[in-house]
Amino acid sequence: MIQMFINLLETIPSLGRHSFQVAFLSAQIAEKMNLDPNVSFLSGLIHDLGLILPYEGKTLLDEIDDTFVIVRDTPGKPLHLHSILGSFITDYVEKLKPISPIVLKHHFPASYLDKTEENLISNIVFISDQVSRYTMINLDVSPRDILIALEDMKSFFFPEVFEACREVLNTEFVQWQLENILAGYDVTDLLDHHVRNCPDCDKKDLIQIGKIVSFIVDTKSEFTTSHTWRVAVFSEKMAEKAGRNSEDLFIAGLYHDIGKISVSYKILEKPAKLSDEEYAIMKKHVYFSYLILLPYKDENWFLPAVRHHERLDGYGYPFRLKGEEMTLEDKIIQVADVFSALLEERPYRPANTVEKALSMVREEVKKKKLSQEAFELLESSLEDFDLSSIEVGREIRKEIRTFVNRVVEKFGDYVL
Ligand SMILES: [Fe+2]
Ligand SMILES: [Fe+2]
Ligand SMILES: [Fe+2]
Incomplete structure (x- = not known):
């Protein structure tokens, strides 16, 4: 699970480098203070994850670049919207629940906090965040400069956190590692032992994360408000009809477009047909899905998820597989994906009726692009689909709002 977050962050470079530095x-600081380094690592890694979760129809993700991380992510009010949203995500997943309060308070000055282990770690993430910001603004910075800058903010941190940070920053090892991460070196080996010590998630957690992923992907564009969810449910039902593992196809459906998180809104939302260049970027989302999901390459749902744009005639992408090289599971998700897309409105065309969408899929079958067998499964499962269902999106949206309100009630208002 953690490796998947790392891979996702790597496809969003400025947020990724910042997150890896903070993690x-x-x-390092936690180790120095005899606190749990793995909890601190994980909290640092996903402290800003809330930036990718849409709220009230908006997300900050497309605005993220180095300037954003440097300028906007600064202490003012202690509570930031992205801290609340990150706290929501971690609270939603059983295995991540313990770090939810840490993420929530990662911009809280020490004066707001009792000295508990949890609060010490959130303060560690806070000081690491400030160090990372400083290295991103001042590229040739010396640790001395960082410490001088931090001195001005000393009152924001517990004295022992400040002292441990000072000691750690004085080692060449830490200085060079921070430099290396910022320069964009592959961090996989560097962070490996922490990753191995982080809790791994079971299928239940995977589905919970998948629901959030599908919500993020679907909410990225107003034209796809239920796309991912529908693909997951359609694929699940079709697999069930075929006597295949339906849970695996449900998961494949939830994650198949995760790579769209890394594609710009300007392209997803463009109110006209895409130019060739834009279309190429759009197509690349499936490659990003492949990169992000690679830690799950041995799971049965991995291949159908990353093969959803392949076609029987070999003209799909990104692997250009031919029919006989694919499984029925691959073909099911391809049909579910096309059918679901046809039912949705697009910036350049209205939504199709069920009958029209079905006949258009049938055409693709005749052209030997989509599988006849999968199409028959679609037809015979139609009555099991709730075609109006966008319940999950609505449900999650409501849950997020309730969560935000509850936090605001407790801690006061937030800044963006
Ligand atoms: Fe932050
Ligand atoms: Fe941050
Ligand atoms: Fe896709």
Whole structure:
């Protein structure tokens, strides 16, 4: 699970480099203070994850670049919207629940906090965050400069956190690691032992994360408000009809477009047909899905998820597989994906009726692009689909709003 987050962050470079720095430094400081380095690592790694979760129809993700991380992510009010949203995500997944309060308070000055282990770690993430920001603004910075800058903010941190950070920053090892991460070196090996010590998730957690992923992907464009969810449910039902593992296809459906998180809104939302260049970027989302999901390459749902744009005639992408090289599971998700897309409105065309969408899929079958067998499964499962269902999106949206309100009630208002 953690490796998947790392891979996702790698496809969003400025957020990724910042998160890796904060994760690494937090673990170092925690170790120095005899606190749990793995919890600190994980908290640092996903402290800003809330930035990718849409709220009230908007998300900050497309605005993220180095300037954003440097300028906007600064202490003012202690509570930031992205801290609340990150706290929501971690609270939603059983295995991540313990770090939810840490993520929530990662911009809280020490004066707001009792000295508990949890609060010490959130303060460690906070100071690491400030160090990372500083290295991103001042590229040739010396640790001395960082410490001088931090001195001005000393009152924001517990004295022991400040002291441990000072000691850690004085080692060449930490200085060079931070430099390396910022320069974009592959961090996989560097962070490996922390990753191995982080809790791994079971299928239940995977589905919970998948629901959030599908919500993020679907909410990225107003034209796809239920696309991912429908693909997951359609594929699940079709697999069930075929006597295949339906849970695996449900998961494949939830995650198949995860790579769209890394594709710009300007392209997803463009109110006209895409140019060739834009279309190429759009197509690349499936490659990003492949990269992000690679830690699950041995799971049965991995291949159908990353093969959803393949076609029987070999003209699909990104692997250009031919029919006989694919399984029925691959073909099921391809049909579910096309059918679901046809039912949705697009910036350049209205939504199709069920009958029209079905006949258009049938045409693709005749052209030997989509599988006849999978199409028959679609037809015979139609009555099991709730075609109006966008319940999950609505449900999650409501849950997020309730969560935000509850936090605001407790801690006061937030800044963006
Ligand atoms: Fe933050
Ligand atoms: Fe941050
Ligand atoms: Fe896709």
